[in-house]
Amino acid sequence: MFKTASLLDLLSNRAFAKASSFSTLSPHTSKEILKSANKMPFLYLLFPVFLSLISACANTPLYTNDIADTKSYIKKARAAGAAELAAVEFNRAVRKIEHAEKLFASGNLQEAQKLALEAQLDAQTAQAKAESVRSTSAFTEVHAETVTLRSQDPTIDSLP
Numbered sequence: 001m002f003k004t005a006s007l008l009d010l011l012s013n014r015a016f017a018k019a020s021s022f023s024t025l026s027p028h029t030s031k032e033i034l035k036s037a038n039k040m041p042f043l044y045l046l047f048p049v050f051l052s053l054i055s056a057c058a059n060t061p062l063y064t065n066d067i068a069d070t071k072s073y074i075k076k077a078r079a080a081g082a083a084e085l086a087a088v089e090f091n092r093a094v095r096k097i098e099h100a101e102k103l104f105a106s107g108n109l110q111e112a113q114k115l116a117l118e119a120q121l122d123a124q125t126a127q128a129k130a131e132s133v134r135s136t137s138a139f140t141e142v143h144a145e146t147v148t149l150r151s152q153d154p155t156i157d158s159l160p
Contacts, residue, residue, distance in 0.1 A: 077127035086129035093122035
């Protein structure tokens with residue numbers, strides 16, 4: 001904000017300095033100064049528009065990153081077996097990201113971002129659930145083998 005004010009002050013001071021020196025200039029130079037002074041209001045109108053465009057571009061979130069990140073989480077969940085082991089959560093994530101892409105294409109950026117983040121959480125949940133199911137299954141299998149071995153050989157319990 002301070003840069004804007006100082007630049008506008010500089011422009012107005014320059015125009016004032018040119019206008020105050022009319023008495024010492026030739027008529028030809030005075031006409032040139034009047035022409036440049038007449039262009040100043042245009043600059044005053046153009047400058048705020050330029051600033052607003054720059055600030056709008058700087059403040060625009062990168063919604064495409066959210067969608068890309070969510071797609072990578074869905075790939076990780078699929079690799080963990082979530083499509084089979086946590087199908088409800090995984091399918092919910094896939095439906096949400098597909099809908100988010102449609103919203104993004106139609107220009108509804110904030111709703112697309114919200115849905116992409118929800119899909120990301122669903123994908124993470126599906127991945128965690130799939131890993132949990134695999135871990136539980138592996139534990140159950142190892143436990144069953146241990147019980148079988150202990151029933152076959154009672155001396156196993158006495159080993160260090």
